[in-house]
Amino acid sequence: MTEIVHTPEALQQTLAGTREDAGLSLVPTMGALHEGHLTLAREARKLGHPVVVSIFVNPLQFAPGEDLEAYPRTLDEDVAKLEAEGVAAVFAPSPETMYPHGPRTTVQPGPLGAVLEGKTRPTHFAGVLTVVAKLFNLTGATDAFFGEKDYQQLALIRQMVEDLHLPVRVHGCPIVRDEDGLALSSRNRYLSAAERTRALAIPRALATGSLEQARALLDDDPSIDIDYLITTAPDLSELPADYSGPARLLVAAKVGNTRLLDNVAIEV
Ligand code: PAF
Numbered sequence: 587m588t589e590i591v592h593t594p595e596a597l598q599q600t601l602a603g604t605r606e607d608a609g610l611s612l613v614p615t616m617g618a619l620h621e622g623h624l625t626l627a628r629e630a631r632k633l634g635h636p637v638v639v640s641i642f643v644n645p646l647q648f649a650p651g652e653d654l655e656a657y658p659r660t661l662d663e664d665v666a667k668l669e670a671e672g673v674a675a676v677f678a679p680s681p682e683t684m685y686p687h688g689p690r691t692t693v694q695p696g697p698l699g700a701v702l703e704g705k706t707r708p709t710h711f712a713g714v715l716t717v718v719a720k721l722f723n724l725t726g727a728t729d730a731f732f733g734e735k736d737y738q739q740l741a742l743i744r745q746m747v748e749d750l751h752l753p754v755r756v757h758g759c760p761i762v763r764d765e766d767g768l769a770l771s772s773r774n775r776y777l778s779a780a781e782r783t784r785a786l787a788i789p790r791a792l793a794t795g796s797l798e799q800a801r802a803l804l805d806d807d808p809s810i811d812i813d814y815l816i817t818t819a820p821d822l823s824e825l826p827a828d829y830s831g832p833a834r835l836l837v838a839a840k841v842g843n844t845r846l847l848d849n850v851a852i853e854v
Pocket of ligand 1: 714717718736
């Protein structure tokens, strides 16, 4: 039976006694759960610890004018899906209980938070890191699970854990794709049928495994508005000129009004 709790106090009561002896796995989400999130919950369950999934549309990571109000909220459906996955508890707090004093003390991401996504969303990663740090503290999780689709987010969470000596193991899980190749995202529901078909050029471009070929493919469709298409080292640092070895090919592009992210591991 999955417990649903809405306040930090209720969460801590529910989790009392579960942490120190056996470990606890956390899957932070903003809800509108799809197969990608459920895969994270399944991976988390494999460790054999109780699994807590948080569902919180975190206002701090949305800038004015972004889709905070429109972001899908489907708590009842989400809870039903998580019950079927054997999740021990769902933590679904309100913004007021998470930020009773507003955004007062925050975690800043440093230079890695200012590139790629951070260029168009300069306050985004401080919002993400702040809420993730709070969720780590509130749950006392020993293990936390994140998808590789938000690759920069995952890199910054790893960096925060290292820099702040947080006692949490971070598990990055591969992107889950629809049958047609599109990376699953809660924001895919904003795409019209025609936009969704056009969006398939993105995974097709990444599947070439080459920056040049990916650019040529995406440039073919002027309705895909590329924000960045870049090859980096796996830790998101710049590739030296003579580099050969594992790398990451990352893209952010707008299809209609929907901004899509995707990435793949490549060899250069
Ligand atoms: O990836 C997300 O859904 C969010 O950024 C996260 C990690 C749950 C923090 O709000």
